Amino acid sequence: MGLPRPEELISKVNLKKMPSRWWMDTLPVEFKPGFYCYGAKGKNLEYVNFPNARDFHVTDEDWRLPDDWKKIVIEGIKQRIERFRTFHVFMDICVRCGACADKCHFFIGTGDPKNMPVLRAELLRSVYRKYFTTGGKLFGRNGGARDLDINVLKELWYYFYQCTECRRCSLFCPYGIDTAEITIIARELLNLLGLNTDWISGPVANCYRTGNHLGIEPHTMKSTLEFMCNDIEDITGIKIDPPINKKGAEILFVTPSGDLFADPGIYNAMGYMMLFHEIGLDYTWSTFASEGGNFGFFTSMEMAKRLHTKIYEEAKRLKVKWIIGGECGHMWRVWHQYHNTWYGPVDFLEEPVSPITGTKFENAKSNKIVHISEFTADLIRHGVLKFDKSRNDNLIVTFHDSCNPSRGMGLFEEPRYIIKNVCNHFYEMPDETIREQTFCCGGGSGLNAGEIMELRMRGGFPRANAVRYVHEKFGVNTLANICAIDRATLPPLMDYWVPGVRVSGVTELVANAMIMKGEKERTMNLRMEPLPGKEEE
Amino acid sequence: MGIGLAFIIVLGLILFAYIGTDILGLNSLFAIVIPYAAVVVFVIGFIRRVIKWGKSPVPFRIPTTAGQQFSLPWIKYSKIDNPSTGFGVALRMFFEIFFFRSLFRNTKAEIMNGKLFVGSNKWLWIGALAFHYSFLIILIRHLRFFMLQTPWCISVIDSIDSFWQIGLPMIYMTDIIIGAALLYLLGRRIFNPQVKYISLPSDYFPLFLIIGIIATGVLMRYFAKVDVTAIKELTLGLAYLKPTVPEGIGSLFYIHLFLVSVLFAYFPFSKLMHMGGVFLSPTRNLANNNRMERHVNPWDYPVKHRHYEEYEDEFRDKMKKAGIPVEKE
Numbered sequence: 001m002g003l004p005r006p007e008e009l010i011s012k013v014n015l016k017k018m019p020s021r022w023w024m025d026t027l028p029v030e031f032k033p034g035f036y037c038y039g040a041k042g043k044n045l046e047y048v049n050f051p052n053a054r055d056f057h058v059t060d061e062d063w064r065l066p067d068d069w070k071k072i073v074i075e076g077i078k079q080r081i082e083r084f085r086t087f088h089v090f091m092d093i094c095v096r097c098g099a100c101a102d103k104c105h106f107f108i109g110t111g112d113p114k115n116m117p118v119l120r121a122e123l124l125r126s127v128y129r130k131y132f133t134t135g136g137k138l139f140g141r142n143g144g145a146r147d148l149d150i151n152v153l154k155e156l157w158y159y160f161y162q163c164t165e166c167r168r169c170s171l172f173c174p175y176g177i178d179t180a181e182i183t184i185i186a187r188e189l190l191n192l193l194g195l196n197t198d199w200i201s202g203p204v205a206n207c208y209r210t211g212n213h214l215g216i217e218p219h220t221m222k223s224t225l226e227f228m229c230n231d232i233e234d235i236t237g238i239k240i241d242p243p244i245n246k247k248g249a250e251i252l253f254v255t256p257s258g259d260l261f262a263d264p265g266i267y268n269a270m271g272y273m274m275l276f277h278e279i280g281l282d283y284t285w286s287t288f289a290s291e292g293g294n295f296g297f298f299t300s301m302e303m304a305k306r307l308h309t310k311i312y313e314e315a316k317r318l319k320v321k322w323i324i325g326g327e328c329g330h331m332w333r334v335w336h337q338y339h340n341t342w343y344g345p346v347d348f349l350e351e352p353v354s355p356i357t358g359t360k361f362e363n364a365k366s367n368k369i370v371h372i373s374e375f376t377a378d379l380i381r382h383g384v385l386k387f388d389k390s391r392n393d394n395l396i397v398t399f400h401d402s403c404n405p406s407r408g409m410g411l412f413e414e415p416r417y418i419i420k421n422v423c424n425h426f427y428e429m430p431d432e433t434i435r436e437q438t439f440c441c442g443g444g445s446g447l448n449a450g451e452i453m454e455l456r457m458r459g460g461f462p463r464a465n466a467v468r469y470v471h472e473k474f475g476v477n478t479l480a481n482i483c484a485i486d487r488a489t490l491p492p493l494m495d496y497w498v499p500g501v502r503v504s505g506v507t508e509l510v511a512n513a514m515i516m517k518g519e520k521e522r523t524m525n526l527r528m529e530p531l532p533g534k535e536e537e
Numbered sequence: 538m539g540i541g542l543a544f545i546i547v548l549g550l551i552l553f554a555y556i557g558t559d560i561l562g563l564n565s566l567f568a569i570v571i572p573y574a575a576v577v578v579f580v581i582g583f584i585r586r587v588i589k590w591g592k593s594p595v596p597f598r599i600p601t602t603a604g605q606q607f608s609l610p611w612i613k614y615s616k617i618d619n620p621s622t623g624f625g626v627a628l629r630m631f632f633e634i635f636f637f638r639s640l641f642r643n644t645k646a647e648i649m650n651g652k653l654f655v656g657s658n659k660w661l662w663i664g665a666l667a668f669h670y671s672f673l674i675i676l677i678r679h680l681r682f683f684m685l686q687t688p689w690c691i692s693v694i695d696s697i698d699s700f701w702q703i704g705l706p707m708i709y710m711t712d713i714i715i716g717a718a719l720l721y722l723l724g725r726r727i728f729n730p731q732v733k734y735i736s737l738p739s740d741y742f743p744l745f746l747i748i749g750i751i752a753t754g755v756l757m758r759y760f761a762k763v764d765v766t767a768i769k770e771l772t773l774g775l776a777y778l779k780p781t782v783p784e785g786i787g788s789l790f791y792i793h794l795f796l797v798s799v800l801f802a803y804f805p806f807s808k809l810m811h812m813g814g815v816f817l818s819p820t821r822n823l824a825n826n827n828r829m830e831r832h833v834n835p836w837d838y839p840v841k842h843r844h845y846e847e848y849e850d851e852f853r854d855k856m857k858k859a860g861i862p863v864e865k866e
Contacts, residue, residue, distance in 0.1 A: 007651045015648060018734040022538050049841070081593060083836055086819050088593040092586075093814035096740050098725075098732040099639075099661060102646040108653060118735050135739070135806055142539060144737040170601045174633075174640040174665070175811055176820035178601060208843055209851070218852050219859035245862050287861060288848050302840055309842040317845055317864075337599050337827050344831040363608045363621075364828040374608050381611060408599070410606030410619040410825060417612075432644055432655040436603045436618070462646075465653040 003034075003454055006497055010461055013111040015102060023119060024126070024141060027151040029158045031059050034454030036158060037197035037447070044205040045194055048303065052194030058157075063150070069193050070148055074131050076189045081132065086181045091128045093175050094118060100169035100179070105440045106162055109458030114159050117169035117179040123156055124186050157195050160186040162455060164444035165298075165330075166403035171436055183445070188300040196299055199449035203295040207307050212257035212291035218245075221287050224260050228270045235528065237520030240277045245318065246284035250355060252315050253283050255326025255372075256293040256484035259505075265487045267526040268505030272326060275376065275507065278516050279356050279384060283324070289314035292331035293484060297338075298446035305342045308334055312343045315368075322352040322368040324375055327505050329444065329483035332371065332411070333404035340367035357382040371405075373414040373482055376510060380421045386515040389424050391525065394532040395478040396425040397509070398470050400463065400490065401438035402483035410436075415482050415506050422513040427474040433466035443489035456489060457496050464497030471498050479503050539738030540727065546738075547745040547796075554795035559788040567791045568771055569780040575798035582805025587813045598832035601820040603642075621826045633821055637665055664721040671715035672747075674698055675754075678709070682769055683776035712755055719748050743809060746800055753793035761789055 003009065019026060039056030046053035054064055066072065081088045100117040102108060107115040114120060122144070129136025129145035136145030146152065165180035190196070203213035210217055216224070225242040233239050243249060255272065259265035276283055289311045296303035315323055325335060340346065349368040352361040359378045361370045379385055397419060405411040412435050419426055433439050442460030470476040479490055479501050490503040512525050523534040557563045604615020620626045632638040645658035677694055681687040687695075699707035723744050726736045757763045767783040768790055774781040804810070816822065849856065849863055856863050 010648060010651050013648055015646065016730045018730045023734065083593065083596060085590060085593040085595045085817060086599070089590050089814045089817050089819075092590070093808060093811040093818075095808045095811050096732070096735045096737065097640075097661065097665070098729065098735060099643050101731045101735070103644070108646050108648070113731070113734050116731060116735065122735065133806075139738075142542060142738050144739060167601055170820055171603055172639055172642055172644075174637055175815045176601055176633075176639065176818040178599070178820045181599065181820075211848065217855060218861050219855040222859045222861055247862065287852075287856070288845055306840045306842045309840070310845070313842075313845060335828075338597055340827055340831045341597055341834050342837070346831075359609070361608075362610075362829065363606065363826075366831050367828045369828065377612075378609055381609070407601050407603070410602035410604055410615065411608075412605045413612045414608065430655070437642075437644075462653050462655075468652075 003457060003496070006457075009454075009457060010109070013109065013458075015108065015111055017111070018113050023113060023122075024146055027155060029151070029155040031158065034452060035162065037161060037199050037449045037452055040194065040196035040198050040201035044198075044201040045196060047205040048208050048306070050194055050196065050201070050299075051192055054194060056194060056196070063154075063193075063195070065193050069153075072192050073127075073148060073153070073189050076192050077128060077131070080185050080188065081128075084181070084185065086178065087185050089175075090121070090177045090182055091125055091132075094121065094125065094177055096122075097174065099172045099174065100177075103169045103172050104179075105166070105168070105442060105462045106164075106455070106459045109442070109461040110455070114155075115162060120159050120163060121177070121179060121182050123152075123159055124182060127152065127156075153193075156186060157190055160190065161197060161447065164403070164440045164442070164447055164459065166440040166444055167407040168403070168437070168440065171407060184297075184301070187298065191299045191303075197446065197449065200295050200298050200446035203446075204299060204303060204307070207291050207295065210290070211286075211288040211310060212260075213293060213295055214257045214261050216257055216260060216290060218287035221260060221285070221290055225269075225273070225285065228266060229273065231526075231528070232270055232274055235524050235526065236274070236516055236522060238274075238277065238516055238518060240273050242273055243284040245286055245288075247318050248320075249282050249284035249318065250321050251281060251283040252289065252311075252318060252320040252323045253285055253326065254289050254292045254311055254323060256328040256331055257291045258293070258484035258488055259326060260290075262488065264491070264503055264505065264508065264527075265484055267508040268327060268487070270526050271505065271507035271509075271511030272372070274511040274514065274516065278514060279379065281355065284318060284320065286314045286318065292325055292328050292335070294331060294334045295446055297330055297334050301338075304334060304338065308339050309343060311339075312346060316348050321350040322364075322370065323349070324370050324372055326372050327482035327484065327507060329402040329404040329485055331484075333408040335367070335369050336409045339369075354378055356384055371411060371414070372507060373411060373418060376507070377414040377417045380418060385510075387422050387513040388515050389422060389513050390533070391513050391522065391531050392423045392509055393425070395423060395504075395509070396427065396474060396476045397423045397478045397480050397504075398427050398429055398467065398476045399434070400429075400441070400467075400479055400481040400486060401434050402481055402486055403438060403440050403444060405482060406436055406438050411482070412436075415480070418506055418510060419480055422509050427470050427476055429466040429470050433462065439463040439466065441483075441486050441489040442493060444485055448485055448489045453492070457493065460489070460493040461497065463490075464493050467494065467501055468498045471501055477501055480506050480509060482506050538736065540736070540741045543738045543741035543745050546742060547749050550746075550796060550799055551749060551792050554792040555788050557795075558791040564786075564791070565780075565782045567795055568782045568786075569775070571798045572775060572794060573780075575801040579801040579804055582802075583810075583813060586805050586810055587817070590814065590817050594835045595819050595823070596834040596836060598823045598827050599819060600823045600825045602825050606825060620824050621829070622824055626822060626824050630816070630822055634815060637662055639821075640665060660721075661725070664718050664725075667714050668718035668722060671711040671718060674711045675709075675715065678711075682772040685773065706758060708759070712751070712758075715751055716755075719744060719751065723748070739807060743800070743803070743807065746796055746803070750793060750796045750800065753789055753796065757789055757793065761787065763787055763790055
C-alpha cells in the first residue's frame with residue numbers, strides 16, 4: 001500500500017512536541033495524500049438532493065462554492081445552536097483542560113495537535129465565537145475567535161473528516177462534551193455546501209436507490225444468500241432456503257450489507273442463517289431493508305433519517321412482529337439512540353419476545369429491535385444451542401469492543417458471554433483499551449476509504465498495539481468483533497501491525513461451534529479451512 | 538498563547554484598583570458601585586445564559602454510556618455509569634458534579650519504542666477537586682462577612698478548616714491547598730506541551746485573576762494588618778443594602794474586592810460557565826433507555842424517503858425473474 005514500515009510510521013510521532021506556530025497561524029492546511037478522502041461525485045450528491053451538487057475535487061484551489069457560502073454556514077450554525085442543546089452547550093463550556101487530548105486515536109497515531117479533540121472542536125468553536133459571542137466579537141483572536149474564510153473552511157473539512165465519531169474523548173470529558181456530536185454537526189454544515197467525500201456519498205446514493213450501501217440489487221442479494229447456503233450445505237450437509245421478503249414472518253432480520261459482500265463478513269452472514277435455521281426461527285430478509293448501516297449518519301441527521309426509515313416501513317409492509325439487527329457498530333448507534341425518535345411510536349410492531357425461550361426483551365420494548373448478541377446470549381443461557389467448542393480450538397480469541405455499541409449503548413457482556421461459550425481460548429486486551437475505553441478501528445464514520453490508508457493505519461495504531469500485546473503474550477490469533485466496519489477495516493490493520501491475527505464476527509464463531517440437528521460430521525469451518533484435528537482428512 | 542496578555546490584564550486591574558482608591562480616593566466606587574454592578578451582571582448573565590441553553594431543545598437522547606447496558610435480567614448492568622432510570626441518572630450526575638467522576642477516569646498515553654502505553658493519571662482530577670472544593674469552602678467562610686451573626690455551620694467549617702492551629706491568626710488549610718492547586722493548574726498550562734498549545738488568554742486570565750484574589754486575601758489575613766471591623770461594616774452594609782464606606786480600609790482590600798467583582802462580572806461570559814453547563818450536558822444527564830422509552834424530538838419534521846413502491850417499480854422485473862415475491866404482478 002505504499003506505506004512506510006510500521007515501526008517507521010510511528011517512530012516520528014511525538015505527542016509532546018507541538019508546532020512552534022500557534023494553531024490559528026498554520027493555515028492554509030496542507031492536504032496530505034493518505035489523510036483525506038476523495039471528494040464526492042456530483043451525480044451521487046444530486047441523487048439524494050444534496051445542495052451544490054458537482055464533482056468536488058479536494059485539492060482544487062476553487063471548491064466551486066455558492067457565492068453566499070459563508071452566509072450559509074453561519075446561518076447553519078445558528079440553526080443548529082437553536083436546535084441542539086448539545087452543540088450549544090458544547091460550544092460554550094469547554095475549559096480546555098486537555099483531558100481529552102491524548103484519548104483520540106488519531107492524535108496518538110499522527111501527533112497532529114489539531115487531532116486533539118479539544119482543538120478539533122476549537123476549529124469550529126473559534127468560528128462560533130466570532131459570530132455568536134460578545135467576547136469573540138470584542139476580542140477577536142485574543143478571545144479565541146476567528147473569521148470564517150475559505151482557508152478556515154478547508155481546515156474544517158480536513159479535520160472533521162479525520163474524526164471517526166468514536167466518542168472516546170467524550171468519556172473522559174468532565175462535562176461530557178462529545179466530539180462526535182460536534183463532528184456530526186460540522187459535517188452537516190459542510191454538506192450544506194456539497195463538501196462530502198466520495199466514499200460516503202456513493203454508499204448514501206446506493207442505499208437510497210437499492211436499499212443498501214453496496215448497491216446490491218434484489219436478485220443479486222438473493223443469489224448471494226443462496227450461494228452462501230450452498231457453502232453451508234457443503235460444510236454441514238444441511239440445506240437452507242433463505243426466506244426473502246416473506247410476508248407474515250415473525251421477525252425481520254436486518255444486517256449491514258457488508259456482511260453480504262466481503263470476507264470475513266460473509267461468514268457472519270452464513271452464521272446468521274445457520275443459527276436461525278437451527279432454532280427454526282420464522283424470519284425474513286428484506287431486499288429493500290437490506291442495510292442496517294447508515295452512511296447518511298455521516299452526512300446529516302436528515303439524510304440518516306431518510307435512509308433508516310425504510311427499515312420500519314418494511315417491517316410494516318411485511319407484517320412482522322419485531323426486528324432483529326445483526327452485528328454492526330454505527331447501525332446500532334442509530335437504532336439505539338435515534339431511530340425510535342425519528343420514526344416512533346412503533347406501535348405497529350409487538351414487544352419482542354423470543355419465540356424460542358420466551359424471554360421478553362424489556363430493554364427493547366419501545367423500538368422493538370433486538371441485537372443479535374442479546375438474542376443469541378439469551379438462547380445460550382437457556383441451553384437451546386449445543387456446541388462443540390473444540391471446533392474453535394485453533395482460535396485464540398480476543399474481543400474488540402466497537403465504539404458505537406460501547407459508548408452509545410453499553411453492549412459489553414453479551415458478546416463476551418457468547419464467545420466464552422463457543423471458544424475455549426479467550427483473552428482480554430488491557431483494561432484501558434476495551435469496553436467503554438475501547439480504541440477505534442481507525443476507519444469508522446465513513447473513513448474506511450482506501451485512499452486514506454495511512455490515516456487509518458495511524459488511527460488504528462492504539463487498537464493494533466493492544467492486539468499486539470495479547471498476540472505476543474497469549475498467542476492471540478483472532479480478533480472477534482460485532483461490527484461490519486470492523487470486519488472491513490481491521491483485516492488490513494492487522495496485516496500491517498500484527499500479521500497473523502485474523503478478524504472474525506462473533507456469529508461466525510457461534511455457527512462454527514454450533515452442533516446442528518442432522519448435520520454431517522464437520523471437517524471444515526465456515527471459511528472452508530480444515531477444523532482442528534481434521535487437517536489430514 | 539496569551540499568557541503574558543492575561544497576566545498584564547490582571548496586573549492592570551490591580552493597578553487600576555490601587556490608583557482608583559489610594560490615589561484618586563474613589564472609595565465608594567470600588568466599595569459600592571462596582572461590587573453591586575458585578576453581582577447584578579453575574580446574576581442576570583448567569584440566568585440568561587442558562588435560559589439560552591435551556592431554550593435549545595434536546596432532540597435526541599444520546600448519553601455517553603460508560604458501562605454495561607440494562608438488557609437481559611441475568612446480566613449485571615452498570616446502574617450509575619450507564620443508567621436506565623432517572624434515579625441512576627441522578628446518581629451519575631451526583632458523582633459527576635461532586636466527585637468529577639469522568640475526570641477520575643483520566644489516563645495518559647505515551648509512545649515509547651514504537652509501542653503505546655496507557656496508564657492511570659489522576660493528577661488533573663486531584664488538582665481540580667482540590668481547587669474547586671477549597672474555593673467553595675473559602676466562599677462559604679466568607680459568608681460570615683455578610684451576616685451579623687455567624688451561623689453555626691459556617692463556624693464549624695471555619696474551625697475544621699483551621700484545624701491545624703499553626704501560629705496566629707490560625708492558618709486555613711484551604712488557603713494552602715488552593716494556592717498549590719492553582720499553581721498546578723497554571724503550571725500544566727505552561728509546562729504540559731499539549732495543554733500549552735490549546736490554551737487561550739481566556740484560560741490564563743481566570744487563573745491569574747483567582748491567584749490575585751487569593752494572594753490579596755492571604756496578604757490581608759496573615760501579613761498586612763487590615764481593619765477587619767471596618768471591612769465587616771462595609772460588607773454588612775453591602776449585604777443589608779445599606780452601603781457605607783468606613784474610614785481606614787486600605788487599598789489592599791479594595792484590590793481584593795475589585796478582583797472579586799471582576800470575577801463575578803466576567804463569569805457569565807466565559808468558560809467559567811461550565812459550572813452551569815455541566816448540569817445541562819445531554820451526554821451525562823439522560824438515561825440510556827431509548828429502546829424502552831421513546832424520546833420525542835420537538836422539531837422533528839417529515840423527510841423525503843424512498844418508498845417500497847418506487848423500489849419495486851425499479852426492480853420488479855428482476856425480482857420476478859429471481860422469484861422474489863412482489864406486491865404488484
